[in-house]
Amino acid sequence: MTIPHDGGSRSGPRAPRLDPADRAQLAESPVSLRRIGTLFAPYRWQIAAVVALIVASSTISLANPFLIRAVIDHAIPEQDVPLLIWAVAGMLAITLAASVLGVAQTWISTTVGQRIMHGLRTRVFAHLQRQSLGFFTRTRGGEIQSRLTNDIGGMQTVVTSTATSIAANATTVVGTAIAMAVLSWRLSLLTLLVLPPAIWLTRRVALTRREITARRQRVLADLQTQIEESLSISGVQLGKTLGAGPAMAARFADTSERLTDLEVRAQLSGRWRMATMNIVFAAIPALLYLAAGLPATSGGMTIGTLVAFTGLQAALFRPLMSLLDVGVSVTSSLALFSRIFEYLDLPVDIDDPRHPVPMPRARVRGDLTFEAVGFRYEGADRNALDDITIDVPAGSSLALVGETGSGKTTLASLVARLHDPTAGVVRIDGVDLRDVTLTQLSELVGVVSQETYLLHTTIRENLRRARPDATDTEIEDAARAAQVHDLIAALPDGYDTVVGARGHRFSGGEKQRIAIARTLLRDPRILVLDEATSALDNETEAAVQRALDVVSAGRTTIAVAHRLSTIRDADQIVVLDHGRVAERGTHEELRALGSRYAALLARAGTGRDTGAPAEEGAVTERGAADVAPRVQARRRAPGREEAGDRVAVEV
Template identity: 85%
Template sequence: MTSPQFPGPGGGGRDGGGRVRKLDPADRAQLDESPVSLRRIGALFAPYRPQIALVVALIVASSLISLANPFLVRATIDRAIPEQDVALLVALVAGMLAVTVAASVLGVVQTWISTTVGQRIMHSLRTRVFTHLQRQSLGFFTRTRGGEIQSRLTNDIGGMQTVVTSTATSIAANVTTVVGTAAAMAVLSWRLSLLSLIVLPPAIWLTRKVAQMRREITTARQRTLADMQTQIEESLSISGVQLGKTLGAGPMMSERFADTSHLLADLEVRSQLSGRWRMATMNIVFAAIPALLYLAAGLPATSGGMTIGTLVAFTGLQAALFRPLMSLLDVGVSVTSSLALFSRIFEYLDLVVEIDDPEHPVHLPREQAVGAVRFEDVSLRYDGAHRLALDSVSIDVPAGSSLALVGETGSGKTTLASLVARLHDPSAGRVTVDGVDLRSIPLIELSELVGVVSQETYLLHATIRDNLRHARPEATDADIEAAARAAQVHELIVSLPQGYDTMVGARGHRFSGGEKQRIAIARTLLRDPRVLVLDEATSALDNETERAVQDALDHVSLGRTTITIAHRLSTIRDADQIVVLDDGRTAERGTHEELLAVGGRYATLLAKAGATVPDALVLAG
């Protein structure tokens, strides 16, 4: 779904470049798919009713005050100057200045109030969407593009900011200006007003026709610019540069970028040229209408004894009428685009939170928990899946003991482990800690009870200290160093020039896989969880690095309930119990010696891996 173009300030139906806009079919489709209640939009503004009423009053006052100028000009030309009435002339000139000053001050105050209200609404909405998305399950982020989420949080809400602070006030100002100006024109000269009714429609039609010539060029330019930004992001990121160097794709990527840049340059030239045609047409219209008014005023049949002052004042009003009238003709486009933006944001706010805090929470403070985990007849089916990922799995993991999960790829090991941290909820059965159903424990308390170290290590683009403190913001430097020592990464960190203040780089690329993994372990330990889930934490490492990380894991697992998706035979052998999963079911369980004696699935997995030495790998997938 493409992002709608946003109405620009000062013109409800024009984009940022002042171009007349057409209705975007994507906006119409968005509203057909997800209609927006005006009452719901109004609820966003409800807390600011007094400020909004004041803004409307200021807009009306400013527009009406500005209409006094043409009458002051007429009096100056027709009376003060011909009659050499100095006192009247000074008063009229002072009145013109006062009108300008008053309108300008009112405009500043109106802009300040409307922008403040708009920013507060956008802040509230942006925060609500971000917080709501944080509560979504992993499934939502699996099926949703990251760029789409970012676009709604930045582009769409940014576009709504324009709607709130500019479009609505622009419509109000334009309506007031058009109505007031038309009335003032009729008062000044009804004959010239009738002439304007004849001249304006073709002038407006011509201007809109020429302006619409830019739309296709502008659309192509924006699409090409987006392509260029994508190429920059993909090619000049760390991963992109590494891929380009290893594949020797640098020249090809440069040539591709040059082609895109050349196309963009061509489109920019065409866009500027079409813009000049638009401006030329506008200039012709602005020159032609006053010329026709002068002609009408000079002909005996149509002049009606009109004075020079009246003609000058009327011409000024006529010029001020054109732009707001053009904007009002595009109100429908502006409103549709605005509603489409609200629709896209409300779609996210209406997402059901699949894994949420309980209505009636059961508190299990970490200090009181011992960490006994039970899987009670647990089954799980992913959305849209034809078969169960887990099928009636029951496992008892006593407090302080260790459980190793092994099995072929797709057997359900990671899915089962993810239930302990409530990354998913079972479709049937339940998972408990110390006899309490995980769905009854507040999520923030559960994250303190259960720590997870996964295969994929994610480090923030920040210092090592900030990465570790991300797990516990109130942690002291001593706490951070203690966690790093437990993860056996302290010595590495202090050997760096900046120590704990060393920047890890984008996604931690400046560190090796084992170093990143140990930093991640330290980060998890900083929360001091009672239950530790190790999800293939060493599978992507070489043997030597794996041993170093595994030594750290062995050290930190002491005294904690540990659930491990294991690869090293030594880790599995030492586990208090081993569960072999097969197609989501429990195939075998027991100790290393017991399972070898049975000669079943576990023994087969070892045989497939050729496990003849203590550190041989288990085929765990």
């Protein structure tokens, strides 16, 4: 927006200063006026009506001073009652007409502005939803929110107020200047001599206040950011665990102190501005009265002409000041359009195909194939995945294991088209995923990740996000399958319980099972489990795993796993190493092979976190001392090897 630099004002007149950020934005992303015009093109007749109403209102209002002159110079001195009545009635009629025209102009311009803003807002929102995860990874969430709210909100002011204000002010200045010249050319010349220093003085005060206001807005933004960061659930939790509460309070107090000082300075500056305006408004009429009273400059001027001229001159000052700021307003407006168009012009990396292949869920078996798949993140110096070829028959399960950073999550994300492979192809029932619409793909592929995101609304509405048309019975059936119905039913408000910010009212396992129920409502043919239980304790993991076993039945399942209990029964296990397939086979085959998978199992047994399946390493720290001897005893006992593998669930 148009805000000046920090710092005090310097002596000497100056034009309104442009925000350097606006200049930089326009230099980086120039805006075509033709493109802006296309936004207004559908409303050309409404805009023409607004301009006509502005011109009519301003023109009608200029008749008032002439009626005043007639009343003072003729109607009252000559006791001309009919003229007095007509003049007064004319004044009232002009005021009424101008008011009605003003209301109509405001209604039309606001409606047009709101429709344009609505169209832009929804276009930007929809376009951003189509962006890949990479965009949101490299872009701050606050930046996205700012463009959707602050920038479009600023444009709303431009469209509904600034444009009409420029038209109204220009019409008023031109019409008033003509009327003043008609009334008295001598006083008009005097006004031309007096106005420049008066404008300079008021603008000096206005610029000083603008600087203070800009600094106050920045400090206020800092204050709001501190409130958001420190008093959110996560912020309070972080402050308590780090003992940072006193430091946060001190920082907040310092920012509040700066804001207090700027508020006082802004108020004083405002009073100085008001005092300056009062001086100007008093000085100019006084000089006009002086000129009208001196024989050398009066030119036989009547009292009515003087009063009418003074009224016109007072009406000239404010619109003239506004027109002087047009350059700043236009530049800031163009910068706002540039920022919005910049987002609208972002390329969509993952989009619907031009000629999609229909894949109704009822006819999809769920065969999944990775064919020579490769993937590299933007800016990375090596591939995250390289030449991955895997066949996952319909209804079977695939487990992905490996060191942290081996590419497990990246490979799983390709199934839901969170990314597209940079080489090779991923197919469902022989169809390239890039030939399927994103809507149909979301019906075929369900994802349960480690980080469960719940909206700050009721459990029922959180579940309905998966299927807005789901009945209450279907919601409860999904919750039963996810092993969470009894928990929800026991709550005072049941399914109408508000989950709280990011679901903080529930434990990790409870949130995870709600997320599973949400996924189950969509009844996907393929299920992707991305470390869905890695952050849970053993007892909670066992409950969530039971829910996952129910959900996975009969579906093609891809599991990115940390724990042995989630993968040991998988139809095939693939060990990834630096984005390549290092080993593949069943649990027993890979363990018997005695290579990477066996090494990961052994390392997990030491309790080190490798991102691989854990046996004893999955045990909580509290029970590790008790479990270790039992695990060793089970391993030594004949026929107990399998039970030892399941210790993570049994403990």
